[in-house]
Amino acid sequence: MNDFSIGVDLGGTNLRIAAVDVGGQLVEKVTLGTKVSLGRDHVLNDMCEAIKHLSAKYKNSAKMLGIGIGVPGIIDMETGLLRESPNLPGWADYPVRAEIERRLTTVVILENDANVAAFGEKWLGAAKDHDDMAMLTLGTGVGGGLVMGGKIWHGMNGMAGEFGHTTVEPEGHPCGCGNRGCLEQYASATAVVRMAREAIAQNASSRLAQAAHEDAEFSAKSIYNLAIQGDEDAKRIFRRVGRCIGIVLSAMVNSLNLPIYVIGGGVASAWEAFAPSIFEELRQRCMVYAATAPPDPLAQGGGASSHVEPGPGRKTIITRALLGSDAGLFGAARLPMIAEAAR
Secondary structure, three states: OOOEEEEEEEOOOEEEEEEEEOOOOEEEEEEEEOOHHHOHHHHHHHHHHHHHHHHHHHOOOOOEEEEEEEEOOEEEOOOOEEEEOOOOOOOOOEOHHHHHHHHHOOOOEEEEHHHHHHHHHHHHOOOOOOOOEEEEEEOOOEEEEEEEOOEEOOOOOOOOOOHHHOEOOOOOOEOOOOOEOEOHHHHOHHHHHHHHHHHHHHOOOOHHHHHHHHOOOOOHHHHHHHHHOOOHHHHHHHHHHHHHHHHHHHHHHHHHOOOEEEEEOHHHHHHHHHHHHHHHHHHHHOHHHHHHOOOOHHHHHHOHHHOOOOOOOOOOEEEEOOOHHHHHHHHHHHHHHHHHHHO
């Protein structure tokens, strides 16, 4: 067995821990529910016990290089303090890194969850051929990550890349961050369900209303299934998702002029439902994209089998992620490998 590290992806819904070797092979993965309602101590206990189990299981057959952990929210990279996390209530200004290190009695690398997802896609996924990239992660919330020169771009103190809290509707829906109309309120799985329930309140006899009544776990996936079956209310919701993503991407492309922008997270599985609206907004709003768009931008989002080359000249690629929900695990596990190589 090759040397390995432990990667952790702490999400608002799921807690996932994996052993990943230096060749990018996922050795073993453990998935737990993130029991946020039981408090941060319970969540950290679950995490640390799973880390101990995996590291003990494989440490006799290969060298364990370290532990990387992706956490949602704004992290002060110098102190390891979680400044703000709308999806982890009660965790604000909590010394997450110090607490995990105390429990594990070892050094860990703490990073924003969207940053590690971007780093995973840079290492093994859609952006593996590019040193510069940006990523939007559409999950319980909406995160963002930047990789510049092959390294995560943190900004002044680790708070760069919070694209999910870019305003797309100035007087829009209130966000947990304190703002109104953030992208997170229009492109996350939580937002898709909220917009569906708003539509149901306007039309109680709709197919959306019927689905919500019949499905106890009425979710973004349920709404996507209706959209691909042709339900106009569901299609309208995903057009709004795409429009709002397109607004933010337009600003990103104009400002950053990167070669590739990757869309990941659970909601990205609904790519066919919202991607056309993204490219419509980009064509209308983004000067740089208009000058650098590939001939068939939608084909880039279909995965490896339908990937197309941008054509002559340097083009702006906007595509969905290839690693799915494992991007954050791979990116988090990669952090100790990079640190080890730098020693």
